[in-house]
Amino acid sequence: MENKTVYFETPDTKNLLHAGERFFSEDNIREAKICFEKIIASEPQNHEVLNNLGVIHFKQGELQQAIDYFHRALEIREDYLESLENLAVCLEQNKDFSEAAGIYNKILDLGNYTPETLVTVIKSYIYSGEFSHAKNFIERYISAYKDQENMKGLQDRLNSELHLILNSGKHPVEKVARFFIDEGKIAAARDLLIPALKQRPDDGELQDLKRLLTRKEKLLRLPVAVVSASDLLEKDPSRILRWGDHWFGKELTQALSEQGAVINSNSPKVLIYLHGIPINKIEDPTYNIIWIHSHPDMITPQSLDLYDCIFCLSPRFIQKIKNMGKDAEVLIGGTSKQTPPAVNEFSHNIVFVANGKQGKGRRIIHDLMSLGKHWVDLLEVWGEGWDGILPEKCIKGLYFDNRSLSSLYASSRVVLNDHHEDMLREGFMNPRILDVMASGGVVVSDSLPNAQDLFGEALLIYKSPEELDQILHRLFEEDSYREKIRKLGLKAVKQYSFRSAAEKIVEHIDRIDEDFLEKRAKNFYMRKVWAPVKGKLDTDRIRRLKIVTAEQCEGSTLDVGCANGDSTAIMKQHNTSLDLTGLELTDWGYQEAIKNHPEIKFIQGDAKHLPFPDLSFDTVVLDHIIEHFYEPAQPILEAKRVARKSVVIGIPIMHLNDPDHKIAWRIDDFKN
Incomplete structure (x- = not known):
């Protein structure tokens, strides 16, 4: 818990600060508090003194008052690191672990990516029951510090602590079930949710988790x-x-x-x-x-x-x-870059990572070169095609490892960016802009349409070499200005992460009509498997199968999944008393059936949703159909619904050489 004072121009304030500082160091908390409160009475927006008062209340064991003062300081300056750190410590002691984790996240966003901060975030998430966040941070932590000693042991301890809390029974079933869903442990999540929903069927959070579980199951079906x-x-x-x-x-x-x-x-x-x-x-x-x-x-x-x-x-x-x-x-995006845990600030000056267009160079580099040797001497370029364009000392390599770009961008005074002509004309942003900002760097780019709408002041745009020169001078001469742009970039880029893009894409996948997709797959299957062998099938074998099937049928009969109608016609030839209707899902099969067998009625439809009222047929046939379904109960129950007398099912035994077959049975499966 830190206490820090600053010196103001007002003599009274300066004296009070000196006195408060002295009293605090002497552990005379009462007099220090009086001094700081007098300053706040005249300067209520002094965030550093508000922080000092928060520290005093913390030392006095008054946690809530300390938390209130740190919040007041952060309302005045939201990125004040000392108040953020002090507030997080207070929240932890107050067992507000979820809020503490959120504060630690803000600290990370400010670039304080230390091992200690990351461990504290992980533990805060574990104790708050935000297990998925804890797991993600464990993975991020190990990734960031994998080269340091004892990382494996620490990873094991954190994972062990996570699973110990998970199985302790101390957290609500909702939090544990959510973690299992996030991890893809569908059966474990279902085992928790089913009894909980029976006890609390109207619980809103449980219903949300049920929907989340249903969505996860759909995502598993749609790789x-x-x-x-x-x-x-x-x-x-x-x-x-x-x-x-x-x-x-x-x-x-x-x-x-x-x-x-x-x-x-x-x-x-x-x-x-x-x-x-x-x-x-x-x-x-x-x-x-x-x-x-x-x-x-x-x-x-x-x-x-x-x-x-x-x-x-x-x-x-x-x-x-x-x-x-x-x-x-x-869909604007994306980047997954993060501010690296430690960088050698300004170990690079002006950086450009891109190829030189087959020896033609790039506009932004030509503009920089036109400004004179003093800027070119500070330039470092990685990419192909720069020989003969730039001095040899500027060319640092043919390629910079993408996995290390964050460190390069964060340690550069400025990163240059431009766009290919068609992308600039049509408003396609170079993702390099996002990578630089997310890494904690500062980027200067050519004039991109709608840039202000996307980034505000965070993206520095130039339209002429003279403007480029002015921007560079300011970035090199005014550290406070550069820091302001850097922080604006970190804030602006959050909405354009790959995570945000993935959320939108996954939401779209969740809305996919699986019946539509299944029909497309069946159409593909028919064109690939049936159409090429039309007229070359083993008709003797099919005839024997369909004759056996026809002998089990009577009256009005629905032949589900009749393909091109040939097998339905065989049934009609063998048992002319049958009033046959063929049903086929695929376009190819249905069109072939109505063209080649006009004497039989054919309908296009789905076996899982038969387009008929209950008890519409005496007999419903599912001949070599249910093996095409992961859940064969669906077409069987539909057949039962529309059949008045019987459902005839024919299945292959040990037969999975058909690309559309989902299930194979053995004789033993039917002995009981």
Whole structure:
């Protein structure tokens, strides 16, 4: 708990401060308090003296009064570090762990990224029951300090403390269930929620958790893959690390995972394409999302036809997309950079990390060079294509490791940024701006449309070499101005993190119509599996199967999942007394059936939601159908609903070579 005084110009104030400081050091708390209260009577906005009074109340064991004084100091200056630290300590002692954790987060945002602060944040979250936050901070902590000694032991102790509290029974079931949901432990969460909901069916928080659990279950059914242009174009695993969109995709993937999405690049149900080049075809029956964050001149109506959802980084470009007859949402982002735990401040002066456009250079570098040698001498550049443009001493390497960019940006006096011509014209912000701000650096950029709307004063814009010169002089000569811009950047960039972008994308995934997506998958399956072998099927085998099925049917009969109608026609040929109706979900199967078998009635519909009233048919047939469902009870219960007399079910045994089969049975499964 710190006490700090400052000296003001007013003689009375100065004398009172001297006296209060002396009394405090002599442990004469009563007289120190009188001195500080006299100052506040005349200067009620003196945040440092308010902090001193908070310290005095703390020493006197008056926690609530101390907390009130620290809050008053922070109302005057919200980033006053000493009051933040003192307030957090008081809140911990007052067992307000959740609020204490929030205060420690603010301290971290100010760059005080010390091991001690991080450990305290983690413990505050653990004791407040915010277990997911605690787990995330443990991971961040180890990532930040993995090279220090004893990190593994400390990580183990923190995790052990977390799980001990989790299983202690001291926290409400709601907090533990939320943690299990966040961790993807669906069965454990369900085991906690079901009995709790039986006891408290109207509890709002429990109902919220039930909805969250349902959403998590849906996300498990809809795994996601993120694909970028670098994934398609770059085959060299070492060179792909130089692609900005490789890291963009990697960091977005991590953020999606943290928001509950399941990442599966091999068999996704949702594809997120980070537009770098247009793609002509998407092979699999996925739900397709595009995030346009670069190369807007390559966007055409035809390229957008592949996608179910369009996100766009540029608010300005949205109107062009709408003019193409497409709907789109603005999604600005992203960055996952954080202020590094410790930096050697100003170990770099002017930094630029980008390629030199095949030896042509970049506008901002040419503008800097036009200002004279004194600025060029301070410049450090990482990237390809700078030979012959810049002095050799300025070129520091072909590539700067993306994982270390935060330290570079935070330790630079200023980072330069510019945009490719098409991105500047269409309002596409370079994500480098976000990375620099989130790292605690200061960025100067060419004139980006709508920059003020996005960042306010935090982004320094120049329109001419003369303006660039003025901005650089001020940043190098006025530390207080640079610090002001740095703090504005940290505040402005929060809303554009990958976490925020991932939240929006996951919300959209949660709204996907799974029946629509299943129908797309079935259509794909029919085109891929059935259409190529039309007329070449083992008709003898199918005929024998359908004859057996037909013999079990009577009267009006619904054949569910009839594909192209051939098998339904076999049933009709064998048992002409049947009044048959075929039902098929897929477009290809339905169109083939009505074209090739006009004598039979066919309807397009879903086996899980049969489009008929109760008791509509004497017999309902599910022949080689239920193995196509993860939850076969759904079509069986629907068949039972619309059948008056019987439901006939035919299933394959030990047969999973069909790409659409979800379940395989053994003979033993039916012995009981």
